[in-house]
Amino acid sequence: MQDILRQNNADLLREIRLLRERLEEAATALPPELQPFQNWIISFCDQLQATALQNLRDLNLGIDSILGNILSETQVLTRGVRLFNQRLVGPVLRARESDRLCLKVLRWIHSTHPLTQHIPMALSDGDFASWPQLNWPTIYFMPPSAQHRLLYLPLFFHEFGHLLYACHEPEMDELVKALQKVIAQFLEPSAQRDDRHAQSEAKRRSVIVETWYEWAHELFCDAVGFQMAGPAFAYSFSMYFRVLMRDQYHIRPEELEHRGHPVTWLRIKLLADHARRMGFGADAEVLEDTWSKIAATMGIVEDYYGFYTDGFLPSIRQTIEDMIVEAAPRAFEAHEASAELLRIDSAATTILPVQLLNQAWRKFLDNENVYTGWEKKVIEDLLNNKSLF
Amino acid sequence: MSIQWLSVQSFQHNQDLLAAINKLSIHLRLQLEGNEDAERAGEANKARDMLSSFFRELETLVKDTERGEEVPVLGANPRLRQLARSFVKAKRNRRRFHSSLFRNGAGRFQQLLHSTKKEDSEALLESLEELRVLVEEHMHVDAERVLGEI
Numbered sequence: 001m002q003d004i005l006r007q008n009n010a011d012l013l014r015e016i017r018l019l020r021e022r023l024e025e026a027a028t029a030l031p032p033e034l035q036p037f038q039n040w041i042i043s044f045c046d047q048l049q050a051t052a053l054q055n056l057r058d059l060n061l062g063i064d065s066i067l068g069n070i071l072s073e074t075q076v077l078t079r080g081v082r083l084f085n086q087r088l089v090g091p092v093l094r095a096r097e098s099d100r101l102c103l104k105v106l107r108w109i110h111s112t113h114p115l116t117q118h119i120p121m122a123l124s125d126g127d128f129a130s131w132p133q134l135n136w137p138t139i140y141f142m143p144p145s146a147q148h149r150l151l152y153l154p155l156f157f158h159e160f161g162h163l164l165y166a167c168h169e170p171e172m173d174e175l176v177k178a179l180q181k182v183i184a185q186f187l188e189p190s191a192q193r194d195d196r197h198a199q200s201e202a203k204r205r206s207v208i209v210e211t212w213y214e215w216a217h218e219l220f221c222d223a224v225g226f227q228m229a230g231p232a233f234a235y236s237f238s239m240y241f242r243v244l245m246r247d248q249y250h251i252r253p254e255e256l257e258h259r260g261h262p263v264t265w266l267r268i269k270l271l272a273d274h275a276r277r278m279g280f281g282a283d284a285e286v287l288e289d290t291w292s293k294i295a296a297t298m299g300i301v302e303d304y305y306g307f308y309t310d311g312f313l314p315s316i317r318q319t320i321e322d323m324i325v326e327a328a329p330r331a332f333e334a335h336e337a338s339a340e341l342l343r344i345d346s347a348a349t350t351i352l353p354v355q356l357l358n359q360a361w362r363k364f365l366d367n368e369n370v371y372t373g374w375e376k377k378v379i380e381d382l383l384n385n386k387s388l389f
Numbered sequence: 390m391s392i393q394w395l396s397v398q399s400f401q402h403n404q405d406l407l408a409a410i411n412k413l414s415i416h417l418r419l420q421l422e423g424n425e426d427a428e429r430a431g432e433a434n435k436a437r438d439m440l441s442s443f444f445r446e447l448e449t450l451v452k453d454t455e456r457g458e459e460v461p462v463l464g465a466n467p468r469l470r471q472l473a474r475s476f477v478k479a480k481r482n483r484r485r486f487h488s489s490l491f492r493n494g495a496g497r498f499q500q501l502l503h504s505t506k507k508e509d510s511e512a513l514l515e516s517l518e519e520l521r522v523l524v525e526e527h528m529h530v531d532a533e534r535v536l537g538e539i
Contacts (some may be wrong), residue, residue, distance in 0.1 A: 070415070079404060079532060082536050086537075129393040131397045133397065141393070166398070206459055210467075213466060217466075260392035
């Protein structure tokens with residue numbers, strides 16, 4: 001057994017050293033925005049190496065009673081190296097000059113909050129997602145085509161919401177717990193029975209209440225998206241999902257159980273509600289009308305099968321507001337989202353990402369034919385002007 | 390938009406738990422065999438703190454879970470809820486899980502963690518070994534989501 005473990009740890013050590021060499025080679029051509037991430041993964045690499053060396057030292061003790069734990073440590077290390085190899089080194093080894101658009105926006109987003117300003121971040125290909133963990137850099141995933149455009153960059157703000165949740169997790173969990181209690185009370189029947197039907201109904205209510213943990217988390221991230229990026233977030237979110245699949249509008253009741261996200265149509269309704277309460281009534285109406293028209297064309301009638309009713313709305317609003325107060329994301333300013341942005345011709349002034357992304361959406365909605373040329377020029381200006389954001 | 394955040398957080402949390410279990414176990418075993426192992430004493434204490442704080446969180450969820458499926462477990466993410474359910478199931482499976490942790494619960498485990506008695510160290514080692522099995526089985530889902538399958 002000792003020889004087997006020695007072989008695996010020595011092989012892991014070789015793999016870690018090889019990856020470290022590749023990372024150092026890549027450092028010379030790295031976009032400056034990725035430097036903090038590069039520093040972090042080099043130090044993570046050193047930690048992995050230290051674990052492999054410790055395992056080899058422990059094996060050299062020749063004590064049989066600890067072999068089970070060294071095996072487990074080797075398994076932990078193997079998974080750690082695999083994660084490192086598959087997911088963490090990619091953003092550095094595959095870094096391109098064109099990543100800088102997303103990296104600049106992400107770096108700015110992180111810089112807006114005291115708890116995230118020192119957290120390194122990186123960009124990777126994939127559907128919109130993030131890996132938000134404390135004591136780790138945050139990896140943001142984005143489909144390749146979206147990385148070269150402005151219109152879907154606002155979705156990063158939702159992902160940033162996951163990081164803010166992680167930064168305030170105990171307080172957030174308490175707020176969500178309080179919401180779950182209110183929903184449980186709301187669902188409680190007026191008369192209690194004690195038979196099998198009542199038991200099965202109680203289980204169903206329990207599933208609904210538990211599902212709201214995940215849903216509240218996602219709705220908070222949507223609210224962070226709107227709070228930080230304004231209407232640009234709402235339009236981006238709506239456009240990304242509205243013609244994707246039928247299940248953005250309707251999901252069968254059994255599939256709603258413990259589902260990671262609320263039905264997207266419901267998210268749009270709540271996003272529109274948030275927008276309306278922040279004074280963007282016209283944008284809210286556009287969102288709701290768009291989704292209603294598509295749903296009507298598909299013959300879909302809105303139904304959440306008890307997982308949501310309008311009776312939940314006041315408590316959901318209050319909880320999300322409390323969560324926003326707790327997390328305190330940077331709120332967009334009126335001039336960064338106003339319809340007046342259409343009149344600004346160039347982004348090559350002192351402009352922040354939020355203003356630029358709202359300007360992009362206003363221009364796109366105003367005249368999508370001239371939008372493409374405008375977007376190309378703005379991105380070029382942005383990448384050439386190091387002082388922006 | 391996927392829920393990778395949940396899988397990766399749960400994956401890393403379980404990796405950290407396993408590392409803590411192993412560090413403390415190796416330290417205790419070396420001590421029981423008469424080795425001082427001063428080098429690892431600091432890490433072993435950090436592992437104790439981590440396990441202690443993990444069980445404080447899990448204990449509340451386990452209590453809620455034991456009230457039955459009709460009672461929701463509140464304020465916890467689905468992976469942690471699942472771990473609490475697996476823990477409750479393990480407590481009922483005396484054939485596989487018979488250490489002090491699963492017989493006497495998290496309260497006694499907390500005492501064992503900080504005891505210096507030899508017999509307590511042995512009971513703690515047995516508990517840590519079974520906890521490791523539980524966590525390894527639980528993290529399978531996260532590992533598959535984060536690392537994929539070959």
